[in-house]
Amino acid sequence: MPNKIAVEARNAVKVFGQGDTSHSALNDVSISIKQGEFFTLLGPSGCGKTTLLRLIAGFETPTSGQILLDGADITALPPNKRAVNTVFQSYALFPHLTVAQNVGFGLQMQGRPKAEVKATTAEMLALVKLDAMADRKISQLSGGQQQRVALARALAPKPKVLLLDEPLSALDAKLRKDMQIELKRLQHETGITFIFVTHDQEEALTMSDRIAVMSAGNILQIGAPRDIYVKPANRFVASFIGETNFLPGTTAPGGVRLDCGATVAVDGSFMPGKVTLAVRPEQVRVQGAGTAGAIPAIITNWVYFGTDTHCYLVLSDGSPVVARLQSPAMGEAGLEIGASVGVTFAPGAAQVLKD
Amino acid sequence: MAIGKDRTRRNWLLSAPALILLTLAAAGPLLIMVVYSFLSPGQYGNVQWIFSLEGWRSILFTEDIFEPGKYTLADAHLTILMRSLKLSLLTTLITALVGFPTAWFIATKPPKTRVLWLFLITIPFWTNLLIRTFAINEVIRNEGLLNSFLLWAGLITEPLRIIYTDTAVFIGMAYVYLPFMVLPIFAAIDRFDMRLLEAGFDLYASRLQVLRRVILPIVKPGIIAGSILVFTPSIGAYVIPRILGGGKNLMVGNLIDLQFGQGRNWPLGAALGMTLLVIVMIALAVYTRVTNRENDRG
Ligand SMILES: Nc1ncnc2c1ncn2[C@@H]1O[C@H](COP(=O)(O)OP(=O)(O)OP(=O)(O)O)[C@@H](O)[C@H]1O
Ligand SMILES: [Mg+2]
Numbered sequence: 001m002p003n004k005i006a007v008e009a010r011n012a013v014k015v016f017g018q019g020d021t022s023h024s025a026l027n028d029v030s031i032s033i034k035q036g037e038f039f040t041l042l043g044p045s046g047c048g049k050t051t052l053l054r055l056i057a058g059f060e061t062p063t064s065g066q067i068l069l070d071g072a073d074i075t076a077l078p079p080n081k082r083a084v085n086t087v088f089q090s091y092a093l094f095p096h097l098t099v100a101q102n103v104g105f106g107l108q109m110q111g112r113p114k115a116e117v118k119a120t121t122a123e124m125l126a127l128v129k130l131d132a133m134a135d136r137k138i139s140q141l142s143g144g145q146q147q148r149v150a151l152a153r154a155l156a157p158k159p160k161v162l163l164l165d166e167p168l169s170a171l172d173a174k175l176r177k178d179m180q181i182e183l184k185r186l187q188h189e190t191g192i193t194f195i196f197v198t199h200d201q202e203e204a205l206t207m208s209d210r211i212a213v214m215s216a217g218n219i220l221q222i223g224a225p226r227d228i229y230v231k232p233a234n235r236f237v238a239s240f241i242g243e244t245n246f247l248p249g250t251t252a253p254g255g256v257r258l259d260c261g262a263t264v265a266v267d268g269s270f271m272p273g274k275v276t277l278a279v280r281p282e283q284v285r286v287q288g289a290g291t292a293g294a295i296p297a298i299i300t301n302w303v304y305f306g307t308d309t310h311c312y313l314v315l316s317d318g319s320p321v322v323a324r325l326q327s328p329a330m331g332e333a334g335l336e337i338g339a340s341v342g343v344t345f346a347p348g349a350a351q352v353l354k355d
Numbered sequence: 356m357a358i359g360k361d362r363t364r365r366n367w368l369l370s371a372p373a374l375i376l377l378t379l380a381a382a383g384p385l386l387i388m389v390v391y392s393f394l395s396p397g398q399y400g401n402v403q404w405i406f407s408l409e410g411w412r413s414i415l416f417t418e419d420i421f422e423p424g425k426y427t428l429a430d431a432h433l434t435i436l437m438r439s440l441k442l443s444l445l446t447t448l449i450t451a452l453v454g455f456p457t458a459w460f461i462a463t464k465p466p467k468t469r470v471l472w473l474f475l476i477t478i479p480f481w482t483n484l485l486i487r488t489f490a491i492n493e494v495i496r497n498e499g500l501l502n503s504f505l506l507w508a509g510l511i512t513e514p515l516r517i518i519y520t521d522t523a524v525f526i527g528m529a530y531v532y533l534p535f536m537v538l539p540i541f542a543a544i545d546r547f548d549m550r551l552l553e554a555g556f557d558l559y560a561s562r563l564q565v566l567r568r569v570i571l572p573i574v575k576p577g578i579i580a581g582s583i584l585v586f587t588p589s590i591g592a593y594v595i596p597r598i599l600g601g602g603k604n605l606m607v608g609n610l611i612d613l614q615f616g617q618g619r620n621w622p623l624g625a626a627l628g629m630t631l632l633v634i635v636m637i638a639l640a641v642y643t644r645v646t647n648r649e650n651d652r653g
Binding site: 059081084094110157 | 548555557558559560561564569572573
């Protein structure tokens with residue numbers, strides 16, 4: 001895959017309203033999405049994910065900044081002149097048309113010949129496994145089937161970029177898992193660039209080539225799922241993606257001296273002063289009290305999750321720590337509530353975060 | 356099976372009151388009209404119970420006064436029928452053309468202002484039709500508001516002769532029946548999911564295509580309902596052509612009135628009434644057929 005840029009936002013700003021009631025939904029967002037990439041916008045509700053998507057689709061014009069598609073400035077183009085299609089969260093299927101007519105709509109509007117419309121529609125319906133339902137009305141479909149029609153309809157005109165705004169949020173857990181796999185397959189088969197919006201971090205981690213984590217109209221970090229999980233850029237990203245233990249401390253020679261008194265070795269250089277140390281629960285080990293180099297802690301609770309058991313601990317300064325242990329290991333150690341233990345972190349697991 | 360039969364019978368019983376009322380109120384008078392149209396006119400109105408096709412024949416043909424048995428085409432009746440059809444179709448068309456944007460305008464307003472606009476639309480209903488029609492008369496007559504203003508503004512030197520023309524009747528009907536078009540279309544647009552507009556634009560449709568391929572097919576039931584509500588009273592209009600047409604530009608309603616009144620020809624009046632009914636039914640059948648076919652073409 002050549003690393004050509006499919007979509008680019010340059011210093012995109014979007015302010016809704018005017019004067020006192022104005023509200024900035026996007027502050028100076030710049031982003032480059034590569035061709036054929038499965039790119040995810042992840043962030044809490046109201047952080048501007050939909051707004052960014054709507055700027056790319058053309059439903060909103062940026063207050064300032066530019067949107068580029070395949071290197072061409074499309075900021076001023078209306079949505080019907082952009083080779084970009086959207087899978088709407090509400091699906092927005094046409095209720096007066098059949099499944100096939102819905103899927104063929106975009107091609108028809110582009111003025112493609114009848115035979116081509118028919119052939120591509122059939123091809124798309126086969127792709128989403130709805131061939132048998134071509135002549136049904138939309139109201140006769142289940143939620144999952146409607147979702148597939150929406151996908152086929154948006155893919156049929158073979159857009160350069162497909163925008164998906166929380167397309168799976170209306171589906172139940174099982175169907176959601178199936179559709180996640182389905183989406184990956186479709187993206188693989190069509191080779192179309194997908195920009196996917198979700199506020200489900202697990203969904204983002206499992207599906208994306210790259211993720212942009214957003215908060216309050218800003219992009220905080222862009223990177224591969226693994227990079228974002230292992231090396232979160234700041235406290236917000238660390239807490240939004242996966243669970244994290246945050247331990248207050250101050251910088252000391254060779255590491256960070258936690259408020260409980262123990263010193264943890266940390267790689268890399270950082271500004272001296274007060275810092276926060278982040279450790280993922282699965283990187284925390286629980287050992288017998290008095291183990292060399294271990295931080296003394298007391299077990300306050302544990303919860304059994306099947307393969308995993310979450311062990312809740314507290315350090316001497318009162319900081320809570322969660323350890324995710326494999327359940328057999330937990331059982332063997334015979335750890336009980338109230339037991340005094342020692343906590344260690346896997347090498348390189350502790351990260352120093354800016355707040 | 357037995358249960359099904361029981362249920363069917365119970366349903367019939369439950370709907371019996373409505374059915375009886377419908378029969379008495381709608382079918383009954385209609386039946387009287389049908390019977391009367393096949394009888395002979397009485398000397399001073401009313402009917403003689405002698406079978407005759409004269410009522411139906413005189414719709415289109417008049418018997419020569421000097422040569423009994425010689426029939427000529429009843430030009431006057433034809434003119435009136437054609438005028439009724441033309442004016443009511445035009446009224447339906449113009450109210451649809453004006454009513455759709457109006458309804459769209461109201462339906463896309465925030466709920467608070469929407470109530471106000473709907474209220475304004477229904478204000479004319481508060482006044483008697485006769486009074487409203489005289490008000491239009493006051494506006495368009497030769498010395499009326501419109502002409503006075505145009506003369507004062509120097510846009511014309513002679514008053515425009517609108518009153519007592521087909522145009523006057525048309526203006527009157529369009530004004531009076533417009534709310535009947537706006538309200539059902541508004542109800543349809545109100546139910547319309549505006550997100551479909553974005554879906555249309557997203558799929559490369561131009562504004563016109565979104566209107567034709569997305570909005571119109573979906574709000575079509577509202578337009579059909581409005582058209583029926585406007586066309587039906589228009590073609591049978593009586594008060595408006597009477598006042599604004601000035602007795603010269605009659606419509607079917609006036610002609611029927613004439614036959615039951617001064618004309619003393621109740622069978623002809625009844626036959627004309629039936630004709631009106633048939634025209635309305637044919638028009639509605641054709642209209643729904645055509646609009647449905649357009650939709651199926653998708
Ligand atoms: N048309 C609008 N007018 C005014 N404010 C708006 C408009 N659209 C969005 N906003 C505001 O902009 C901010 C970002 O909205 P946006 O819809 O992009 O959030 P989001 O990240 O998609 O959230 P969610 O996960 O809830 O969908 C919000 O504070 C929202 O209230
Ligand atoms: Mg959103």
